[in-house]
Amino acid sequence: MLRYSLQKILSLIPVLAGISLIAFLLGVVSPGDPAEIALSRGGMSEATREQVSAMRREMGLDLPLPVQYARWLGNALKGDLGKSFSTGEPVGQALARRLPVTLRLAAYAMLLTCFFGILFGILSAAYKDRTVDLCIRGAASVILSLPGFWLAILMILIFAENLRWLPTSGVGGAKSMLMPAVTLSVATMATAARLTRSALLTEMGKQYCLAANARGIGKYRLVVRNALPNAIVPVVTLLGNYFGGILGGSVIAETIFALPGIGSYAVQAIYMRDYPALQGYVLITGLIYVIITLVIDILSLVLNPKIRLGGGA
Amino acid sequence: MNRSAKTKFKKLIASILSAIFIFSLAGCSESSKAPQGGSSAKPVSSVNKDAEIALGGYRDLAPGEKDGYYCSSILYVWEPLVRQDDNGSPTPCLAESWEMSKDGKEWTFHLKKGVQFHDGQPFNADAVVANFDRMKLGIKKSSFYPLDINTFYPGLKAYSKVDDYTFKLTFNNPAPTQIYNMVNFGSPMYSPKCFDKEGNFSGIAQGTGPFKIIENVKDQYVVLSRNDNYYGTKAKAKTIRVKVIPDADTRFSALKAGEIMGVIDLNAIPVSLAVKLKDSPDFAVTTCKSTMIRFLTVNGTKFPFNDVRMRQAVSLALKRDSIVGDLYGGFGTPTTNILNYSTPFYKEIPVEENLEKAKKLAKEVLGDKRRELVFLINSGEVTQKAEAELIGSWLSEIGLDVKIQSLEMNTLKEQLKAGKYDIARMQQGLSNSEPFTIFSRFMLPSGDQNKNYSLGYHNANVDKLMEEASAALDMARRKEIYNQLQQISSEEFPVIPLFNDMTLMAYSKKLTGYQARSYGIDLPDIAWKD
Numbered sequence: 001m002l003r004y005s006l007q008k009i010l011s012l013i014p015v016l017a018g019i020s021l022i023a024f025l026l027g028v029v030s031p032g033d034p035a036e037i038a039l040s041r042g043g044m045s046e047a048t049r050e051q052v053s054a055m056r057r058e059m060g061l062d063l064p065l066p067v068q069y070a071r072w073l074g075n076a077l078k079g080d081l082g083k084s085f086s087t088g089e090p091v092g093q094a095l096a097r098r099l100p101v102t103l104r105l106a107a108y109a110m111l112l113t114c115f116f117g118i119l120f121g122i123l124s125a126a127y128k129d130r131t132v133d134l135c136i137r138g139a140a141s142v143i144l145s146l147p148g149f150w151l152a153i154l155m156i157l158i159f160a161e162n163l164r165w166l167p168t169s170g171v172g173g174a175k176s177m178l179m180p181a182v183t184l185s186v187a188t189m190a191t192a193a194r195l196t197r198s199a200l201l202t203e204m205g206k207q208y209c210l211a212a213n214a215r216g217i218g219k220y221r222l223v224v225r226n227a228l229p230n231a232i233v234p235v236v237t238l239l240g241n242y243f244g245g246i247l248g249g250s251v252i253a254e255t256i257f258a259l260p261g262i263g264s265y266a267v268q269a270i271y272m273r274d275y276p277a278l279q280g281y282v283l284i285t286g287l288i289y290v291i292i293t294l295v296i297d298i299l300s301l302v303l304n305p306k307i308r309l310g311g312g313a
Numbered sequence: 314m315n316r317s318a319k320t321k322f323k324k325l326i327a328s329i330l331s332a333i334f335i336f337s338l339a340g341c342s343e344s345s346k347a348p349q350g351g352s353s354a355k356p357v358s359s360v361n362k363d364a365e366i367a368l369g370g371y372r373d374l375a376p377g378e379k380d381g382y383y384c385s386s387i388l389y390v391w392e393p394l395v396r397q398d399d400n401g402s403p404t405p406c407l408a409e410s411w412e413m414s415k416d417g418k419e420w421t422f423h424l425k426k427g428v429q430f431h432d433g434q435p436f437n438a439d440a441v442v443a444n445f446d447r448m449k450l451g452i453k454k455s456s457f458y459p460l461d462i463n464t465f466y467p468g469l470k471a472y473s474k475v476d477d478y479t480f481k482l483t484f485n486n487p488a489p490t491q492i493y494n495m496v497n498f499g500s501p502m503y504s505p506k507c508f509d510k511e512g513n514f515s516g517i518a519q520g521t522g523p524f525k526i527i528e529n530v531k532d533q534y535v536v537l538s539r540n541d542n543y544y545g546t547k548a549k550a551k552t553i554r555v556k557v558i559p560d561a562d563t564r565f566s567a568l569k570a571g572e573i574m575g576v577i578d579l580n581a582i583p584v585s586l587a588v589k590l591k592d593s594p595d596f597a598v599t600t601c602k603s604t605m606i607r608f609l610t611v612n613g614t615k616f617p618f619n620d621v622r623m624r625q626a627v628s629l630a631l632k633r634d635s636i637v638g639d640l641y642g643g644f645g646t647p648t649t650n651i652l653n654y655s656t657p658f659y660k661e662i663p664v665e666e667n668l669e670k671a672k673k674l675a676k677e678v679l680g681d682k683r684r685e686l687v688f689l690i691n692s693g694e695v696t697q698k699a700e701a702e703l704i705g706s707w708l709s710e711i712g713l714d715v716k717i718q719s720l721e722m723n724t725l726k727e728q729l730k731a732g733k734y735d736i737a738r739m740q741q742g743l744s745n746s747e748p749f750t751i752f753s754r755f756m757l758p759s760g761d762q763n764k765n766y767s768l769g770y771h772n773a774n775v776d777k778l779m780e781e782a783s784a785a786l787d788m789a790r791r792k793e794i795y796n797q798l799q800q801i802s803s804e805e806f807p808v809i810p811l812f813n814d815m816t817l818m819a820y821s822k823k824l825t826g827y828q829a830r831s832y833g834i835d836l837p838d839i840a841w842k843d
Contacts, residue, residue: 037723083379164570260533
């Protein structure tokens with residue numbers, strides 16, 4: 001496992017270099033001049049041609065593209081992710097400030113998804129084709145078709161504006177994270193419930209479960225002790241990928257609930273053609289994604305020792 | 314399922330439900346602590362006039378050390394040498410008075426005495442020189458306006474201290490309208506001790522304003538405290554917290570939920586939401602002239618808009634009252650003048666609407682044929698779609714069939730620059746009330762917006778008038794020239810103006826003194842109502 005982990009960590013270097021290059025190229029081919037955008041502020045101020053030229057020089061945009069990228073990569077290897085084109089703030093500093101907000105949001109969303117997703121999946125499988133199962137499956141279908149932003153606005157209207165139980169926005173205690181976490185988690189919760197149900201039912205249809213059932217083993221033991229450990233592996237993989245997905249997909253929740261995380265930072269960077277900010281973001285999320293994949297692999301191995309890591313013998 | 318299995322299963326469900334209950338309680342217990350925003354999140358007693366007032370804005374109004382201004386002028390933390398009044402005229406602030414030399418090349422400023430920065434440093438000519446030294450270091454990026462000495466002081470040759478409270482600027486050429494260039498964001502003053510070697514702030518900005526910053530959590534909120542040593546009329550509120558709430562609907566909900574007492578900054582509240590508050594017993598909307606003008610740009614480098622008659626036809630066919638009334642809740646003023654109405658140089662020009670005349674002019678250009686046009690709109694502004702559809706329906710009556718394309722702003726600008734469009738919806742802010750910049754940008758062949766928007770506009774008479782204006786030391790003559798330029802702009806339409814915008818702010822009626830200004834509100838005047 002150690003060798004596998006090392007291999008995985010080493011594979012990070014070309015992966016990160018590759019995705020940062022792609023991010024850089026995508027930024028460059030997108031229409032819009034970062035210098036002009038940084039100065040004009042969407043038509044609020046009036047950048048002159050001379051100002052734009054001076055800003056381009058300051059940003060290093062007058063240099064050939066390979067030089068720009070090589071310079072950024074060289075600095076990144078030394079731990080310097082550069083300065084944001086739009087704010088002038090060091091990118092590393094901005095990401096360090098924003099990442100905990102997104103991680104916290106992701107953790108809350110993950111908690112809700114794991115807990116309710118697996119719980120509803122178990123209940124649904126245990127009471128297959130009975131009222132509980134039908135209700136959960138129906139609810140899952142409805143939830144899956146709800147747009148996240150709509151749900152967010154609806155929750156704000158009900159729980160913040162009318163009932164005043166929860167704050168509309170901002171970073172505060174657990175209460176402030178509840179609505180954003182629910183917004184982020186409902187769809188995956190439904191998917192996790194469905195996946196848990198189908199995986200459990202598949203396991204419960206296998207001979208060892210049928211034999212156990214025939215020998216009179218109780219349903220609790222059959223489902224939770226015997227079938228669940230085998231059925232949980234694909235669910236864990238789903239949830240792991242989902243956690244990584246939150247890092248890039250939390251922008252709606254972050255914007256609506258005024259949470260200054262890295263999702264909203266990336267969107268702002270795209271809008272402002274802020275290449276250093278965007279590349280820094282890509283680097284961090286890429287890094288986290290690879291780490292998560294590694295953790296999932298190890299976790300899967302712990303849950304099911306029969307799995308072979310890295311496809312080796 | 315046998316009995317023991319059933320019991321175990323029930324136990325499992327019971328444990329799960331208990332866990333849910335505990336989880337909910339955990340959520341409640343943590344959240345029962347004052348949420349970020351502190352006391353402001355709860356209804357505040359009307360008798361406690363010192364209770365914190367929370368406000369909300371769409372962006373971070375105190376971006377911090379790397380921003381050229383640290384925070385926006387609307388927080389009243391720093392003050393400029395020269396401010397701008399409601400009519401756009403320069404008015405004294407830290408400079409009590411000023412005078413221009415006869416040749417227009419020297420400006421002398423007499424500074425206010427007895428003023429201290431928040432860190433206790435005295436405000437005097439040395440401090441002003443230190444601030445100019447800082448500006449000389451190069452353009453400072455900002456979320457508000459780029460802090461660039463060449464923009465605010467074009468042709469500046471030297472700056473110097475005359476005595477402790479007198480300061481002088483010398484220019485290469487006559488600069489009769491310099492005072493307009495340097496209002497508000499053009500002459501911010503900070504304690505010289507709060508800059509680092511690069512001219513960035515080394516900590517919280519130390520200005521001279523009626524408020525000082527006591528806490529700044531980037532991207533979340535900034536807390537202002539009354540400056541009890543302020544030299545002028547002190548602020549009424551003791552503490553103000555300005556929160557960052559980017560989403561307009563969330564800001565609106567936060568206002569209605571009592572988490573914030575008002576919204577400030579640009580885009581404080583969309584018209585569609587402001588209309589809902591118009592007749593509310595608990596909330597009010599305050600308005601003021603905005604420096605923003607909304608207009609249509611037309612591609613004057615190709616047929617049919619290279620013909621002035623076609624531009625005139627479009628302007629005549631537009632029902633600007635309907636746009637403002639039906640789509641913007643009446644918060645705007647129709648105009649055909651390229652110059653925004655918040656400057657003292659603005660000339661009132663009647664808006665003409667005449668469909669028959671428009672049809673006649675269009676027929677002269679198009680003949681009996683109809684023309685299909687590409688109408689570009691900004692996908693980031695939802696109202697633009699409805700607006701374009703409305704305009705499209707009027708233009709169809711003069712033989713123009715528009716095809717609406719919604720693009721992201723930067724892509725849209727690229728299309729404009731490349732001339733790959735016919736009509737587009739744009740907007741422009743007036744950075745100061747001296748209109749020379751606006752005229753030169755849109756009406757001179759060398760003007761950057763003339764090129765950026767492929768306007769293809771050229772009028773030899775305009776070039777001549779602009780040349781004359783740039784040399785005119787007599788303000789009356791300058792105003793006369795500006796009047797002529799405005800008249801020409803509303804006859805030849807380098808762009809086709811739609812309406813002048815309005816600054817909209819909404820607030821809870823628990824507050825008093827909440828009055829919108831062209832940018833921001835009079836923050837020192839707001840207080841809890843008795």
